[in-house]
Amino acid sequence: MIRAYIPKYKLVEQDGGRNYYVYALEISYAGKLSKIEKRYSAFHRLYKEVEKSYITGYFPPKRIRNTSHKVLELRRTGLEAWLQLVLKIQPIPNSLISFLEVSNYQHPVDTGSAELEPKEELSHQSLLVFPKDPYLSPDSQPECYSIERYCSVNTPLADTITKGVLVALYDSSFMVDVS
Template identity: 30%
Template sequence: MAIQVNVSSFRKVKDDDETYTAFTVDVWVSGIHHVIEKRYSEFEKLHQMLKKVAKTPEFPPKKVLKWNPKVLEQRRVGLDAYFQGLLDQETLPHALLLFLEADSANNTIEFMQAADQKTTHQPVIVLDTSIYLQNKTDDSLPNIITEGVLVGLYSPRSVDFTR
């Protein structure tokens, strides 16, 4: 499964009495794109889980000035770099796939039964494969490749190719 992740942006979210920053994460799984939004605390929980089971890259630290746009941009860049480091690993932890909503259970494509499948295109070229099994003896020109191989392999004398 090919996965690409990009932490593309952030936005301030006001939910009742609470205000927080949500980071937008673009996820491509085998060419299929979806977008998720996560809070920094969710990234932090993921990091705590992953560092127990795998080697993790450096996680961007929490800073006091969390509403400063410059700090938020640095955090976004840090989170993006964190994911690139995670995706460089040979095997991806299941917790990461769940976090990205990219686990194989949710992205399984159900194929039709072979009997139900029908060809949706018309053949363009039809080749008669039996022509390759027939010997053509009516050629007026000698088969120089076959003769050259036979002479090269079975000739008792050396052949001078410079003539």
């Protein structure tokens, strides 16, 4: 998965007096972070290329009346929103991969399913409820508060963590020594 952000823009001053702005992109792919700078005109060329095959929605206008911080920031946020939208297209257009200067990109293998996102396995077990509410009497607690009903694994470590959280949240005599 490619992630790209435009955190800032900056003014590039030339000797001839023709100054222009570039947008700094941060691209993350395969555990590597790269930073590149692109002018608005490069974004506009990419927009025209992608629009031939896909409807991508709003793109910031080419002409701006002034170069105040507010106007340039609106353009930056508009470009970033458009870029995020185009990155969701599957498969990612080759023109976008070239624009982002991503090397060794491999398109995901189509398994024939209708899903666009690959399934990712959770690496942790989610906590749904506390085993018991400490302020309710044991007779008044409904059966649905049983942790065994919601979790397939009841480990001593999970019990220890749950007890620690309950003591820290509800036991008024619990004090942490910060000295």
